[in-house]
Amino acid sequence: MQSRICNVINAGTLFGLGTVFLSFYGTGRIEQYLNPSFRPFVMVGGILMFIMGVTCLLTLPSEHSCSEGGCDHRHASRLSMSLASFGLICVSVLAGSTFSKDAFDQQIFVNRGSMDEDAKLSGGFATNAVFPAVSKNGIVRDLAVDDSIVVEITDLLGAIKNEPLRNFIAEKNVVVVGEFVAGPTEQNFRLTRMFIWCCAADARPIHVTVEVSAPVGVPDLQWVKVIGRPEYSFADGHAHLLVKAYSVVPIKAPKDAMLY
Amino acid sequence: MRWFAFSWQNFWFSFLALVFEGVPFILLGSLISGIIGSFVPARVISGLLPKSRFPAILVSGLLGVIFPVCDCGTVPIVRRILKKGVPLSCGITYMLASPIVNPLVIISTIIAFQGQAPLLTAGLRIGFGYFIAVVIGLIVSSLPSESRLQKGLVTTGRSSRTAFTIAPLYGSGSEKMEAGFVRKASVAVRMATDDFLGTGFYFMIGAAIAATFNTAVNQRVILPLASDSVLSIISMMTLAGILTLCSTSDAFIAATFVTFPSAARMAFMIFGPMFDLKLIFLYSSLFKKRFVIALGVGLFFFVGLICAIFVSELYAIQDL
Numbered sequence: 001m002q003s004r005i006c007n008v009i010n011a012g013t014l015f016g017l018g019t020v021f022l023s024f025y026g027t028g029r030i031e032q033y034l035n036p037s038f039r040p041f042v043m044v045g046g047i048l049m050f051i052m053g054v055t056c057l058l059t060l061p062s063e064h065s066c067s068e069g070g071c072d073h074r075h076a077s078r079l080s081m082s083l084a085s086f087g088l089i090c091v092s093v094l095a096g097s098t099f100s101k102d103a104f105d106q107q108i109f110v111n112r113g114s115m116d117e118d119a120k121l122s123g124g125f126a127t128n129a130v131f132p133a134v135s136k137n138g139i140v141r142d143l144a145v146d147d148s149i150v151v152e153i154t155d156l157l158g159a160i161k162n163e164p165l166r167n168f169i170a171e172k173n174v175v176v177v178g179e180f181v182a183g184p185t186e187q188n189f190r191l192t193r194m195f196i197w198c199c200a201a202d203a204r205p206i207h208v209t210v211e212v213s214a215p216v217g218v219p220d221l222q223w224v225k226v227i228g229r230p231e232y233s234f235a236d237g238h239a240h241l242l243v244k245a246y247s248v249v250p251i252k253a254p255k256d257a258m259l260y
Numbered sequence: 261m262r263w264f265a266f267s268w269q270n271f272w273f274s275f276l277a278l279v280f281e282g283v284p285f286i287l288l289g290s291l292i293s294g295i296i297g298s299f300v301p302a303r304v305i306s307g308l309l310p311k312s313r314f315p316a317i318l319v320s321g322l323l324g325v326i327f328p329v330c331d332c333g334t335v336p337i338v339r340r341i342l343k344k345g346v347p348l349s350c351g352i353t354y355m356l357a358s359p360i361v362n363p364l365v366i367i368s369t370i371i372a373f374q375g376q377a378p379l380l381t382a383g384l385r386i387g388f389g390y391f392i393a394v395v396i397g398l399i400v401s402s403l404p405s406e407s408r409l410q411k412g413l414v415t416t417g418r419s420s421r422t423a424f425t426i427a428p429l430y431g432s433g434s435e436k437m438e439a440g441f442v443r444k445a446s447v448a449v450r451m452a453t454d455d456f457l458g459t460g461f462y463f464m465i466g467a468a469i470a471a472t473f474n475t476a477v478n479q480r481v482i483l484p485l486a487s488d489s490v491l492s493i494i495s496m497m498t499l500a501g502i503l504t505l506c507s508t509s510d511a512f513i514a515a516t517f518v519t520f521p522s523a524a525r526m527a528f529m530i531f532g533p534m535f536d537l538k539l540i541f542l543y544s545s546l547f548k549k550r551f552v553i554a555l556g557v558g559l560f561f562f563v564g565l566i567c568a569i570f571v572s573e574l575y576a577i578q579d580l
Contacts, residue, residue: 010457017283024280033277041284048287052456055449085457088464093279100272104475107267111478198509200277201474204516 002079003060009082011053016090018049020097028255032102033200035260103257104203106221109181109192114205148173148227153193154259156208156230160239166232173229174243177254180222181207186215191226191243195259203258210243218250225251263481270475278467278474278538281506282332286459287452289333293340294452298444305344313349317397320350321390324358330507331359331533332463335542336455342546348405353397356559359507359533360389369529372511376518377580381526384574385511388566389530396558408551462545466538470504473537477502483519492524493567497560500532507533522580523572531563 024030025043034042151174159166178191188211196203210226218224228245296305309316329337338351359365369382400408482495496517505513510532514525535556543552 010453013457014453021280021283030280033273033280038281042280045284045287048291052449052453055446056453059446059450082457085461089457089460092464092468093276096272096276096279099268100276101269102273103269104273105267105269107265108270108475111265111475111480113480197512198506199281201274201281201471202503202505202509202513204513 006079006082007056007060009079009086011056013082013086013090014049014053014056016086017093018046018053020093021046021049024097029102031256032258035196035198038198103253104194104200106181108194108203109205112204114190114192114207148175150175152176152259153178153191153206153208154195156241156243157206159230160232160241169230170232173227173246175225175227176208176243177223177225177251178207179220180216180218180224180248181220183209187212189216191224193259194257197260200258206259208241208243210245210248212245212248216248218248223251223253224248261478261480263478264476265478266472266476271471274475275467275471278471278504279464282463282467282538283460285330285333286336286463287456289329289336290452290456290459291448292327292329292333293336293455294448294450296337296340296344297451298448300344302344305341305346309346309350313347313401314398316347316350317353317394317401320353320397321357321393322361323354324360324362327358328362328364329358330364331536331539332459332506332542334358335546336452336459339455339459339546340451342409347401348403348408349397349401352400353393356396356534357390357393360530361386361393364508365511365533368508369511372515376515377522377575377578380575380578380580381511381522384526384571385529388526388571389533392530392534392559392562392566395562396555399558408547410546410548458545459542462541463538466504466541469541470502470537473502474504486517486519486521486524489521489523489572490568492520493527493564496520496524496528497531497564500528501536503532504536504538505532521572522575523567526571527563527567530567531559534563535559 021042024033025039025046030039030042149169149172151169153176155165156169156174156176159169176191178193181190181192183189188209190207191210192205192207194200194203195206208230210228216224225248226243226245227247228243230241230243233240233242309319327337334355338355341354342348342351366382366386369385370378372378373381479499482499485491485495496514500510503510503513510529514528517525517528540552540556543555547555
């Protein structure tokens with residue numbers, strides 16, 4: 001009898017976890033958490049959990065074999081272990097899916113620092129930015145309205161080490177989106193995005209400094225669209241990038257808030 | 261500067277990200293474990309490894325090339341092969357080496373360190389990662405398994421058969437006993453389920469603690485330590501333990517710490533995949549607590565020493 005109850009609880013754990021995985025994948029919430037190359041694993045994992053759950057319900061462990069001694073299948077036979085697993089695995093993830101806002105708050109910018117503060121780091125993006133074709137993030141897109149090109153922060157940083165891209169970008173007005181983070185003065189701010197390799201847990205902020213003629217008047221972490229001209233300069237062996245903005249307008253968060 | 265600032269929003273976001281990233285690999289490891297448990301006889305597993313101790317440990321350290329599973333996925337596999345009678349020394353060598361000595365990690369390290377001696381960095385990481393795993397395996401081989409492993413994993417002859425273990429029956433001379441494919445597959449899934457729940461239990465604890473430190477600790481507190489060759493290594497290994505990154509992505513993070521010496525970044529990339537907050541709990545599903553602690557402390561000192569003496573010297577020769 002206890003085995004049957006354990007089976008039901010174990011299956012419930014798998015169904016619960018599988019439901020969270022599939023719902024995140026199905027609703028697109030997963031886009032805020034994982035690099036695209038890892039996302040299919042979530043869907044496959046969710047399906048496998050359902051298959052395992054069904055198998056768990058339809059079969060029973062052989063009690064004869066279990067009684068031979070040395071059995072380490074504690075979850076198959078012990079109610080306490082099944083309940084503990086249900087609580088720790090299923091309930092915690094369900095709680096996470098309920099309470100998570102699918103984004104970091106401002107504290108993360110303080111705790112993790114900005115990855116691109118040292119100009120050398122922009123070299124890491126140079127390999128991603130492919131001129132003039134579409135890069136890893138779909139970055140340098142077709143010419144947009146008003147002779148401006150739509151770029152990502154990674155393109156602007158990557159151009160520091162990529163001369164053809166830099167020459168191309170520096171002669172154009174650019175449209176770039178990111179989160180507003182106040183700078184040391186009202187005449188500049190940090191346009192920031194989170195950059196992830198695998199998952200949001202390894203995400204770190206990257207930014208470009210934007211110069212404005214008047215205070216922008218938006219709160220920190222408000223998504224904004226900046227239209228301006230990037231200026232690259234080199235001093236003391238380091239590259240410096242400044243975007244002189246003509247326009248800064250608040251916008252809604254983009255579908256893919258993270259860059260990768 | 262506050263070194264610790266907790267936020268529930270950041271915690272839940274990071275926790276779920278770790279779950280979505282890690283759980284599919286634990287599932288994969290559990291399925292491999294279930295398949296090994298149900299379909300592969302013990303004698304086949306034993307036959308894969310040389311008979312004598314030293315060559316067996318050397319081969320175990322290279323198995324990650326064939327089974328490129330990350331650190332989360334190795335635990336259920338090690339659990340299963342230990343039950344199949346593989347010596348603890350070989351299991352632990354595979355467990356420590358495979359998150360580093362595998363093709364995905366080699367490629368990601370080379371890509372991450374573009375412009376920063378990528379081939380040398382990848383080579384040193386693999387070479388020293390393998391060396392350290394083999395040395396730990398050799399040390400463990402001189403210790404009795406019974407005192408290191410959790411109760412259910414200690415092999416004591418016939419009495420160690422488990423609920424769903426079909427394979428050992430073949431290995432013990434009962435080849436005539438046939439089980440249909442469907443039954444074996446169902447047993448494999450049941451085994452995988454139990455391995456998954458057992459490993460996932462510890463993973464969730466580790467992921468929750470990792471998410472706390474990963475988001476709440478101000479990582480800038482370690483920056484002043486970058487100028488000291490010894491402290492930089494210690495601080496980067498501590499950071500690796502706290503961040504609990506996947507070994508396929510940690511090189512990208514390490515590459516961004518350009519203010520730190522190359523040897524410190526190497527310590528980050530060798531120690532992290534072998535031992536971090538999440539792995540403490542995953543290892544606890546295999547080993548007794550005292551052994552997990554001893555393993556962590558031993559690895560910390562050993563990796564630190566290797567990086568402080570040999571890796572820094574090798575980078576210095578290359579003028580890096």
